[in-house]
Amino acid sequence: SYELTQPPSVSVSPGQTARITCSGDALSKQYAYWYQQKSGQAPVLVIYKDSERPSGIPERFSGSSSGTTVTLTISGVQAEDEADYYCQSADSTGSYLVFGGGAKLTVL
Amino acid sequence: QLQLQESGSGLVKPSQTLSLTCAVSGGSISSGDYSWSWIRQPPGKGLEWIGYIYHSGSTYYNLSLKSRVTMSVDKSKNQFSLRLSSVTAADTAVYYCARVVIVVANRWFDPWGQGTLVTVSS
Numbered sequence: 001s002y003e004l005t006q007p008p009s010v011s012v013s014p015g016q017t018a019r020i021t022c023s024g025d026a027l028s029k030q031y032a033y034w035y036q037q038k039s040g041q042a043p044v045l046v047i048y049k050d051s052e053r054p055s056g057i058p059e060r061f062s063g064s065s066s067g068t069t070v071t072l073t074i075s076g077v078q079a080e081d082e083a084d085y086y087c088q089s090a091d092s093t094g095s096y097l098v099f100g101g102g103a104k105l106t107v108l
Numbered sequence: 109q110l111q112l113q114e115s116g117s118g119l120v121k122p123s124q125t126l127s128l129t130c131a132v133s134g135g136s137i138s139s140g141d142y143s144w145s146w147i148r149q150p151p152g153k154g155l156e157w158i159g160y161i162y163h164s165g166s167t168y169y170n171l172s173l174k175s176r177v178t179m180s181v182d183k184s185k186n187q188f189s190l191r192l193s194s195v196t197a198a199d200t201a202v203y204y205c206a207r208v209v210i211v212v213a214n215r216w217f218d219p220w221g222q223g224t225l226v227t228v229s230s
Binding site: 030031033035041042043044045048049054086088090093094095096097098099100101102 | 145147154155156157160168170171204209211213214215216217218219220221222223
């Protein structure tokens with residue numbers, strides 16, 4: 001089996017930088033993807049292939065990778081960024097997909 | 109702009125089969141380099157990938173659910189479906205459909221449907 005581990009919660013004040021990590025053995029071989037899920041809404045892709053940002057996603061969202069850990073960074077956090085964030089990757093074949101447990105970002 | 113919309117039974121009795129359909133609009137389900145997926149989220153919990161299907165009908169299922177899951181695609185209606193058998197209360201969740209973007213061996217979900225709540229209860 002393969003798992004992705006995220007911290008359950010991250011808290012930052014407005015204007016600060018939030019960093020949300022995701023770790024797992026698969027990440028040394030597979031890309032990671034990040035989704036933002038606001039309360040009562042469907043998830044939205046914010047980062048793909050570790051560090052690429054889809055069109056329409058603010059520049060304050062960025063991603064990075066190092067070994068078996070990937071990090072979603074939100075610079076200059078705004079109140080509207082308060083949400084659950086999920087990482088996603090795949091097994092070594094790329095065919096079987098998995099989500100991390102999610103991290104709740106609280107903007108103080 | 110591609111849109112996905114889930115529909116189906118919102119209340120299912122234990123031991124019965126859950127059935128959902130995802131209607132795709134704004135694009136063809138037969139487009140290359142994509143597959144079509146179901147993901148669920150129990151109330152207050154995280155996301156769980158259920159499986160995905162290609163327009164050819166080939167499928168990949170989460171191994172933890174494989175024995176109970178069947179996915180199908182109807183190209184004439186531009187939609188795909190999920191059946192989950194022998195449901196229990198643990199299957200109560202919001203069920204999302206999503207397009208799977210495929211680039212080489214990499215897969216991610218974009219966009220997602222709005223989700224539909226399925227409750228398993230007698």
